[in-house]
Amino acid sequence: MAEYHSIRELLEICECGNQKIWEVVMEQEAAESGLTEEQVFQKMERMYEAMRLADENYDAELRSGSGAAGGDGEKMRAYNASGKNLCSPYTSLAMEKALKMAESNACMKRIVAAPTAGSCGVIPAVVLSYEDSEHVSKEEIVQALFVTAGIGKVIAENASIAGASGGCQAEIGSASAMAAGALAYLQGGDNEQIVQAATFSLKNMLGLACDPVGGLVEVPCIKRNVAGVMNAVAGAQLAMAGIRSAITPDDTIDSMRRIGNDLPVCLKETSTGGLAVTESAKRILEKISKKSS
Template structure:
């Protein structure tokens, strides 16, 4: 499946983009579109339920390196973020910290990037009173973006760096936001491209190999990248490079990365003196 193929079908018909995606998935997998949509509904339900449950809550992570960031942001009066961005940011951190505490999440597309898509869905529900069905429709577009990246490239930090995880999540969220407000498949492609390009080259460097630092805060940053790129796409700003080609470029960049920059915990900020000392202290505390 390529985005160009889906886009060409959308342009040639009057069928809503989400239905084209479900039909193509049926062709590839043989699964009834109704079953696929119902599965997507279950995932959205979990994301919204957990977002509501964990919004701004404190969590106890395995290492103690994270878990209290969401309450800090919740108790902060935002000076720069819009109400939508603020809710999305709190949600992203809350969801990622819930994951670090072994809570229930939807790996979307991965556990390390689990906060981005729920952030925009929960913000749409909270700020724009989005209906559940509209959120599911937008999530179907997000799913297609993630599926294309997974098939053409990778969504694994170990294979392609954090750009493959958090970058894909941002692309998914940006496309979902754009679809909610426009129902325009072409703009969704531009939004996803702009988001993925913004995070291309991002290394995967978890301190101690734990999905905590810098992963949790990257979810918050990526949610705002998704919002910004969606706004640009809705305004008519286009990505010069088509989405399929952006995905191919991301994959090549990932292959060029040294293995230390791909989830090993041996490079990037994981190799800093402070990170090494933190890991040493954690190991001592476990003995």
């Protein structure tokens, strides 16, 4: 089958074969891996099951080794239960799940890097919350994960999904774009609406610095997962409303690559700039130092 290396090529293949994005992505993976399409689908299903298990196994009592992460997912659950969250039930739940998944990563529990460990909360929060809220089938969620994989493949090939090379736009930004595409698919969006959702979400994250305090994937990374979720929801709703980006998906991804290259080293996971060198960060590091001594 024809290979795709850009969003434009992916859409062209879909159009030629009258296929959905997830079908093309699954076929491509089967061709590259030598597995059958059924085996590839089962492999993605295991990814889904790992996400679901990670969400269900969240432990509100756990704290990361630094002591800077843990327990916020439970605080968000309690706040949601109070009925005070101004967001919809779906979005409120997604915020909660994003915190829980990202905290589980910081506490060394088993997660799915989607596409990275630091951004592991975005995609699961968006798709699992949709499954729980709208009661769609597991099969549809797995299909949505193939959509995320296709978008992520193009971003990784033409830009980056690593904070060390592209800043946090490459991690939370990529995850948010991937999740937005999945959400648009789950809401019944066509192929064009799916890539428009991803484009809106990626555009909003361009230039985002990667500035983890102490080099740990905790501050500000965990809360940025929530921002990635909210951004993904916004991007999907814009696309589902029929709004189109003035900048094409591939131009947006190319811009992300150029911006990532232009970012100074201090803003690319080195913890030598941005939030990582603030007075607040210094106090956090002092606490960590005392805790380990």
